[in-house]
Amino acid sequence: MFPYKKVTNLSDITVTTLKGIGEETANSLHAMGIFSVEDLLMHFPYRYEDYRLRDISEVKHEEKITVEGKVHGEPSLMYFGKKKSRLTFRFFVGRFLVKAVCFNRPYYKNKLSINDTITITGKWDQHRQTITVMEIHFGPFLKESEVEPVYSVKGNITVKQMRKFITNALNAYGDQLDSSLPLSLLQKYKLPLKSDSVKALHNPVNQDVLKHARRYFVYEEFLLFQLKIQALRKYKREQTVGLVHHFSKDALDQFIHTLPFPLTGAQERVLGEIIGDLTSPFRMNRLLQGDVGSGKTVVAAISLYAAHLSGYQGALMVPTEILAEQHAQSLTGLFEKTPVNIELLTSSVKGKRRKELLERLQQGEIDILVGTHALIQQEVNFLKLGLVITDEQHRFGVEQRRVLREKGSNPDVLFMTATPIPRTLAITAFGEMDVSIIDEMPAGRKAIETYWAKHQMIDRVLGFVEKELQKGRQAYVICPLIEESEKLDVQNAIDVHDMLTHYYRGKWKIGLMHGRLSSDEKEKVMEAFSENDVQLLVSTTVVEVGVNVPNATMMVIYDAERFGLSQLHQLRGRVGRGSEQSYCILLADPKSEVGKERMKIMTETNDGFVLSEKDLELRGPGDFFGRKQSGVPEFKVADMVHDYRALEVARQDAHELLYSQRFWEDEEYKGLREMIEKSGILDGDKLD
Ligand code: ADP
Ligand code: MG
Numbered sequence: 157m158f159p160y161k162k163v164t165n166l167s168d169i170t171v172t173t174l175k176g177i178g179e180e181t182a183n184s185l186h187a188m189g190i191f192s193v194e195d196l197l198m199h200f201p202y203r204y205e206d207y208r209l210r211d212i213s214e215v216k217h218e219e220k221i222t223v224e225g226k227v228h229g230e231p232s233l234m235y236f237g238k239k240k241s242r243l244t245f246r247f248f249v250g251r252f253l254v255k256a257v258c259f260n261r262p263y264y265k266n267k268l269s270i271n272d273t274i275t276i277t278g279k280w281d282q283h284r285q286t287i288t289v290m291e292i293h294f295g296p297f298l299k300e301s302e303v304e305p306v307y308s309v310k311g312n313i314t315v316k317q318m319r320k321f322i323t324n325a326l327n328a329y330g331d332q333l334d335s336s337l338p339l340s341l342l343q344k345y346k347l348p349l350k351s352d353s354v355k356a357l358h359n360p361v362n363q364d365v366l367k368h369a370r371r372y373f374v375y376e377e378f379l380l381f382q383l384k385i386q387a388l389r390k391y392k393r394e395q396t397v398g399l400v401h402h403f404s405k406d407a408l409d410q411f412i413h414t415l416p417f418p419l420t421g422a423q424e425r426v427l428g429e430i431i432g433d434l435t436s437p438f439r440m441n442r443l444l445q446g447d448v449g450s451g452k453t454v455v456a457a458i459s460l461y462a463a464h465l466s467g468y469q470g471a472l473m474v475p476t477e478i479l480a481e482q483h484a485q486s487l488t489g490l491f492e493k494t495p496v497n498i499e500l501l502t503s504s505v506k507g508k509r510r511k512e513l514l515e516r517l518q519q520g521e522i523d524i525l526v527g528t529h530a531l532i533q534q535e536v537n538f539l540k541l542g543l544v545i546t547d548e549q550h551r552f553g554v555e556q557r558r559v560l561r562e563k564g565s566n567p568d569v570l571f572m573t574a575t576p577i578p579r580t581l582a583i584t585a586f587g588e589m590d591v592s593i594i595d596e597m598p599a600g601r602k603a604i605e606t607y608w609a610k611h612q613m614i615d616r617v618l619g620f621v622e623k624e625l626q627k628g629r630q631a632y633v634i635c636p637l638i639e640e641s642e643k644l645d646v647q648n649a650i651d652v653h654d655m656l657t658h659y660y661r662g663k664w665k666i667g668l669m670h671g672r673l674s675s676d677e678k679e680k681v682m683e684a685f686s687e688n689d690v691q692l693l694v695s696t697t698v699v700e701v702g703v704n705v706p707n708a709t710m711m712v713i714y715d716a717e718r719f720g721l722s723q724l725h726q727l728r729g730r731v732g733r734g735s736e737q738s739y740c741i742l743l744a745d746p747k748s749e750v751g752k753e754r755m756k757i758m759t760e761t762n763d764g765f766v767l768s769e770k771d772l773e774l775r776g777p778g779d780f781f782g783r784k785q786s787g788v789p790e791f792k793v794a795d796m797v798h799d800y801r802a803l804e805v806a807r808q809d810a811h812e813l814l815y816s817q818r819f820w821e822d823e824e825y826k827g828l829r830e831m832i833e834k835s836g837i838l839d840g841d842k843l844d
């Protein structure tokens with residue numbers, strides 16, 4: 157049991173107690189955030205120098221290799237100028253005769269004699285059968301230095317010194333490292349002890365041992381992290397008094413039966429989760445994720461109806477006016493056979509109409525209010541706000557969401573997003589929220605066929621578009637920017653509009669939509685498009701969210717390489733909304749490999765979650781939201797993208813633990829409990 161009996165607390169022992177670390181060195185270490193022996197032991201290598209011998213016939217061009225060989229020919233030395241020199245010699249690696257080139261180390265010449273056995277590390281030039289030498293060890297290959305750790309260092313400290321400090325620390329204290337994980341979890345996942353894992357990460361005997369050691373830390377880091385955020389969530393849930401919605405399930409079912417279609421399994425599942433929240437005394441704080449077209453609006457409508465049945469008002473907040481109008485329209489349709497009263501509030505509702513509307517809201521005569529951020533203005537007062545739903549949640553700031561939430565007395569809050577956030581990020585960045593996912597499309601949906609075309613193929617593309625228009629369908633043409641910018645070489649919507657008007661010579665009505673239009677103008681254009689008075693709509697990305705014109709079956713996206721995968725997917729989601737086959741053509745001449753890869757992926761899948769995972773892989777978690785998102789943690793060993801399975805396991809384990817009695821009582825979880833207490837989560841200062 158000794159690894160669990162703390163002999164000493166290694167975080168209390170300063171680095172200066174170690175051999176070879178004096179005042180000055182300690183200061184350099186402090187600058188790197190290394191104060192205690194524990195800090196030093198947790199300073200892991202960021203890579204390993206691999207000196208393992210390899211068969212030269214398997215080494216690729218320009219790869220780094222280490223080989224053992226016998227010197228074959230007399231070395232020859234050439235000088236260029238005073239300091240520059242080149243030493244060349246031939247040597248046998250097994251039966252291969254290869255050449256070694258060694259720059260600016262003339263003194264090596266005297267150390268080399270024919271038939272000597274030497275070990276060379278360097279870069280392999282396959283075409284010239286030559287190694288450019290980085291290092292020569294004058295003797296046979298040494299097994300113990302197969303793999304050497306490489307550490308980040310600062311100040312005067314060298315990597316070599318760092319290796320020594322860490323070796324000293326390992327020798328003196330390595331066995332005293334406590335596993336924060338209880339034995340039961342180590343056994344469950346067959347994880348090595350922390351002390352062994354630390355040793356292995358610094359000095360891996362082989363790849364297997366290294367992998368095993370990584371597993372320990374990946375799990376430990378993820379579990380600690382999940383315990384923290386989930387403890388915070390649990391605490392918030394228990395501390396904030398929410399509404400308990402009381403309503404008749406039969407009445408709700410009756411409403412669901414009036415819908416023109418049966419719910420998908422996924423819709424039913426998330427609805428169950430939402431209703432669970434509504435009827436519980438905890439305040440709902442839930443993120444609903446579902447790909448474009450997965451049917452979130454219906455789920456929102458049913459939830460709002462449930463709140464209505466329990467005598468509360470509801471609010472639906474969306475980022476754009478177009479979207480607000482569309483939502484108000486579809487809700488009005490869905491609630492047609494009910495007495496529910498829906499109103500729309502945007503900045504274009506003005507004067508007397510606005511005043512009236514606000515009064516009715518305050519009197520409780522409006523059941524559901526749909527709108528943009530106009531909803532969170534001070535003058536907007538509900539009589540009894542019980543449920544707030546926001547669509548496209550990440551477009552609203554945290555502050556805006558808070559203001560909206562405070563408009564009632566702790567209303568339940570549901571955030572909807574069509575931007576599929578990779579599961580990994582959803583359970584980390586949005587860790588304090590519960591997450592529901594609609595991962596199933598309504599039946600009968602045809603997959604959108606996506607093609608990637610170079611700009612020079614524009615004639616063929618426009619011919620294809622015309623064929624669809626001739627069938628009575630409509631099309632979008634999307635352009636990245638509205639302003640001419642030579643530097644970016646981006647097509648602007650106005651130019652494209654002119655070009656297409658010219659190209660189709662009045663055969664079709666072509667509309668133009670961009671962010672510079674007033675909301676009245678935008679509304680007119682959208683209306684004309686949805687009534688099929690306009691067949692082809694040239695637009696910037698303002699059509700991105702929510703627009704629903706099922707007869708539009710074709711989308712052409714100019715300069716597609718300028719968009720992220722998730723955004724392309726969002727845009728593409730404007731088509732494929734009806735029963736006809738839809739198409740999306742990406743016009744792009746990407747220069748980089750990543751750019752080409754992205755276009756290819758788009759043509760291969762319609763699954764938003766797959767795309768978002770890919771996006772994450774290609775861009776990294778820090779960039780995923782376009783800016784560094786606070787809350788996306790940095791791990792020492794774990795990697796959210798590649799270790800996401802472990803993250804999922806840790807998430808479930810953390811949940812199970814936090815809601816179990818043994819976790820809060822048993823001795824073996826003491827370390828984990830202390831860690832949660834230490835983080836200050838339970839002090840309440842992290843509550844918003
Ligand atoms: P989202 O907001 O998730 O992008 P919507 O709620 O706008 O998707 O739904 C897209 C379309 O699918 C709408 O026309 C809607 O009426 C329809 N729809 C939603 N749920 C279902 C279902 N269960 N079966 C068939 N069609 C559905
Ligand atoms: Mg929607």
